[in-house]
Amino acid sequence: MGANTWVQPGISYNAIPVVLYGPNLIANSPNGSWAKTNFEDGTIAGWQPAQNCSLANSTAQAYDGTHSLAVTATAAADMYPTAWASGTSGPLVMPGAPYTMQAYVRAATVGRNTTCQLQFLNFSGTNVFTTPANYIPDVTTGWTLIYTNGIAPATAFYVQPLVYFQAPALSEVHYIDAVSVNQGMFYPV
Helix, strand or coil: CCCCEEEECCEEEECCCCCCCCCCCCCCCCCCCCCCCCCCCCCCCCEEEEECEEEEEECCCCCCCCCEEEEEECCCCCEEEEECCCHHHCCECCCCCEEEEEEEEEECCCCCEEEEEEEEECCCCCEEEECCCCCEECCCCCCEEEEEEEECCCCCCEEEEEEEECCCCCCCEEEEEEEEEEECCCCCC
16 A cells, blocks of 8 residues: 555545645534634633543643643543534534544643544444544653544544543643644645
């Protein structure tokens, strides 16, 4: 397979690097719901603590502008926030179409393995496919780009994005900024 071939179980898609693609589905959801992409208004609107974390808008660090989403561990265990409390309030997807998620992450005091994933959900909100976890450590000295690509399965109706931090200590803080979910595939150049 070529360098730009992406394989999902049962589906092979030959993609070219994405430079321009559809609008950010987080900010412009065709389902009418939206979530913050850069947190500049001082809120966390649309983001929810899905596992072992609390969320706050922060000015301590920012990749884009002066605000970001601070994710604080509420247990010494894996943690992740997600956009939308319910997957069925997230963006609609087209089965068979490619999607990408990108986000920038930064550690406050200790770097951890982190990844972003797309959960494709059916009409009733049941997960039918989650993109693989590709862990990259975040650092305290700058922002790390994380991304994932996936093809919406035949039964997919919605997509729900998440950003995952592996094994932080209790009260450890990590930041997220400049989040996007778009139709198309992304490969760094």
